[in-house]
Amino acid sequence: MSLRIVVCVKYVPDATGDRKFADDLTVDREDVDGLLSELDEYAVEQALQIAEEADDAEVTVLTVGPEDARDALRKALSMGADKAVHVDDESIHGSDVMATSLVLAKAIEKTGYDLVIAGMASTDGTMGVLPAILAERLGVPQVTLLSEVKVEDGKVTGRRDGDTASEQLEASLPAVVSVTDQSGEARYPSFKGIMAAKKKPVEELELDDLGLDEGEVGLEGSWTAVDSADERPARTAGTIVKDEGEGGKQLAEFLASQKFI
């Protein structure tokens, strides 16, 4: 039996660019380049490795995002995923995590899955909760924040390095997995991969296709509201000294003046 893997990938504003909020207090996507969230590359990588180990597997990458989000799908396809699903509907603009996860859950159910793999956190919202919410919504086990993952005999196992302990986890498929950036470097797309990606199918879905209503998504359908977003005043320029033998002493002086010692 074929193993159906769905990888959730998010299209995000480049963290090294000048990220801003737009007038409606959603993320400004006009003035900054977008890309596949770097942490989702780890999810794609693990999906590909699991697929390579399996007898017969198919890797579908899924994103909920605007038209440009296709770039994120293309990148994942060029890494080696088999096909893509893009949920793009104007009414989704401004969705919070509850609305986004609802759309993702519906799309995953429609696509069909044995295993869902996500990144540990997006690089813009950085909530780190979407995979757990997906597990809740889909009613399957969550095996999240794994630094090592393995799928065998209908079971997923992995290592989760927590705050106070490192845990070994086990669950039966279907399940939702998320992987950390400790799970193993993501591969670079090869030239062949990039060329092949152009021919791979990208399925476009709208809300209607998922049986969802406009009122369940977007700013309207969200369960949270942002009232203000203010750019932080740049930190006032600090004192910078050059060490000419006295640097350590001068720093100690500063720390003492601030009552740290």
Place this chain on the structure above:
Amino acid sequence: MAEILVYVDHVDGAVRKPTLELLTLARRIGEPVAVALGNGAADTAAVLGEHGAVRVLTAEAAEFADYLVVPKVEALQAAYEAVSPAAVLVPSSAENKEIAARLAVRIGSGIITDAVDLEAGAEGPVATQSAFAASYTTKSRVSKGTPVITVKPNSAPVEAAPAAGAVEALAVTFSEKAHGTKVTSRTARESTGRPELTEAAIVVSGGRGVNGAENFAIIEALADSLGAAVGASRAAVDAGWYPHSNQVGQTGKSVSPQLYIAAGISGAIQHRAGMQTSKTIVAINKDAEAPIFDLVDYGVVGDLFDVVPVLTQEVQARKG
């Protein structure tokens, strides 16, 4: 007064500091009722009472340790149903955020994660968040259901506010879902005796400039002289010089101490994402152009192998 459910982070009954901070914030919006789960839950009551918890709901069951996340969600849900609170507050940590998020779905409520401040507003609690590596400050609220809000460590002072702290056993029945993800083994992290990274008032971090695992001894020596926690950049962690559990940044721990000292760290955006809300920032770097200097209150352009040992000596001398 409206009751506010506060999820307790504790290790075998020892309450961690972020929970006490949360009680300070909870009192701004209502009357705190704490929920403590697992081994030693009832032992938390005294300290929670001293900090404002009117009641402490406790549950102990093997499920909390044997299965991932969901048993805790179900217990918190039981507490929610018993109390009908005006808000649910949870100290941010990777696992706690997952617990909070699943609870939010179950009770049909919005969630805000990693708040750095909280105040009462006309339409319920207003949370301050720090976005895009702390380059923005946002104010948000939950517009549907009972607000579920996770709060970052070091977001509020710990204040004594004696209350009853009456212990009540919480009845929990686990569903089949609670047994979905088995924890087949657990290896506890060895304690270094240093403060917990996310809770520490002072953090001293080393980066690629430290240039070797053995050289981290000079970072540790400075940390110990200040009673600080030790952090590391991802470059240092990836090189195997320091454990991943000490990584500061986007994919490591997010810290917000009174004082952050970065030695041999360039200040890449992903590192800044984890430390930019620190109150006072100090850097030691031999490159005057390093981006970290844009953030600092005090910077020393110099070789950390010269500056750090002298600083450590000075700190020790001044502390006598």
